[in-house]
Amino acid sequence: MTLGQSALPLLFFYHPVTVMGSCNCLLWLMMLCSSCLLCLLEYPVLVSSHNDKRLSSGPLVNVSKHLSFPDFSSSNPSVYQDVKLLGSAKFSDDKASLQIPDASQAVDLRHQAGRAIYSAPIRLFDPPTQTPASFQTTFSFQFNNSYGKGTSNSSSGLGSSGFAFIIVPDEFTVGRPGPWLAMLNDACDDDYKSVAxxxxxxxxxxxxxxxxxxxxxxxxxxxxxxxxxxxxxxGSMHRAWISYDGLHRWMDLRLGSDNSGYPSQPTFSGPLDISPYLKEYMFVGFSASTGNHTQIHNILSWNFTSTSQASLLVPSTETCESKVIVNGGQSTNSSKTKAPSSFLIFLAVVVLGLAVLLNLYYNGKRRHKEPSVVLLSEKKQRPQPPNKPRRFTISEISSATRCFSDSQELGSDSRGTFYKGTLLNGSHVAVKRFSAQFLSSQGLDRRRIMKEIGAVSRVRHPNLVPIRGWCKDNRELWLCMIIFPMEALTSGYSELVFFLGPGDSRW
Structure with missing residues (x-):
């Protein structure tokens, strides 16, 4: 019996407002006394058992991991074993490279997303010291424009979205296409830790x-x-050198031609603390995506080395022979399991006596009162108004506007862009996508935005556009409204919904 097991039945049956008779009171006190004595008798044994199994911390040691992929050809068997492909990605024998997206499978190379992740997690953070690991990585890459099915030659030279070297907490998530570069998706909440x-x-x-x-x-x-x-x-082959000093929180990034050697000047060099965005074990690799234009991202080679600090765990020096009972049944560690001292027994008796006196006192006061039972009222749920705006997910907004396609655009101004959309239930809506510059310049926070959306949604006026819902992700804000015919749109539609600016009361 442990401390938690002995106390659980007592806490279950006892209620402070229940009026007990003398017999029930004495029975409860006897149970309390027996439980306390058993806990006191077994507590030294439990502590001794816990201390015997504990491992002491030793000196700090360096834990290193090294990856090397000179190319990604099929002749290298470690490529298929060590690199996990997700989404639209493949190993190309033509260039001995890793390609995202996979042009051989995609019918339309637009709006594709893929990842290539090293299949084993790497220790990149030491929780006891809150110190990130130091790492160095270098990789060569090349961008090629492609005219896959459904893509016109007008895409040439315009680029697409790009790719990223990523440090992520799992090896199965595929991010969204387009500007998200397959780094994040709707399943990634605010606590999703990643570095790119x-x-x-x-x-x-x-x-x-x-x-x-x-x-x-x-x-x-x-x-x-x-x-x-x-x-x-x-169109040339580039090489990136990324070095991070975890002890000093310093990153150095250099970019140059693949054949020109190590650049003398860094592209970026400065302090950077990535520890809040790391778990103890993370996955490293690449992600890439395409948007309205197509582009093949080729990773030609990759090397990665990490070094993290960890405390060496030293096992207990106790051996099996030290537990053998010798000399007439006396054990070498008998002092650890000795009976509790007289002070603990005296303390238990004092607690028992106080409990008896308190219960007799309260029972005497409540003897002439009727038994009462306290019923906790169930928390009522506030009814949801049928016309109250709801929160949409990014996936719903993106699907309704076809990934914010240019063909769905209705208009734009300094505050953002209007898109025409269709929800999953067939409802036609207009989506206002506010720009990050506008939101930051106005100093709008989440509480103020929700307050103004709620205020406008409660107003019913023939010249005010009803709000269907909203969506907010980090620094972005989308507003979903009922769409009106083209005549209404051209007669000041955009002026009716810009209520987020300070002092703007034109609606």
């Missing part, structure tokens, strides 16, 4: 991209923490 170095060839102003040729560092979100303008779409 993106090589982007398409400008997405809503994500703060400076242009259509840049590298960025992403920490737990698709919006880059920092970006640098580079040249990626020239």
């Amino acid at each position: 170095i993106e090589f982007d060839t398409h400008k997405n102003p809503e994500f703060g991209d400076p242009n259509d040729n840049h590298v960025g560092i992403n920490l737990g979100t698709i919006v880059s923490t920092t970006t640098r303008i580079v040249s990626l779409k020239d």
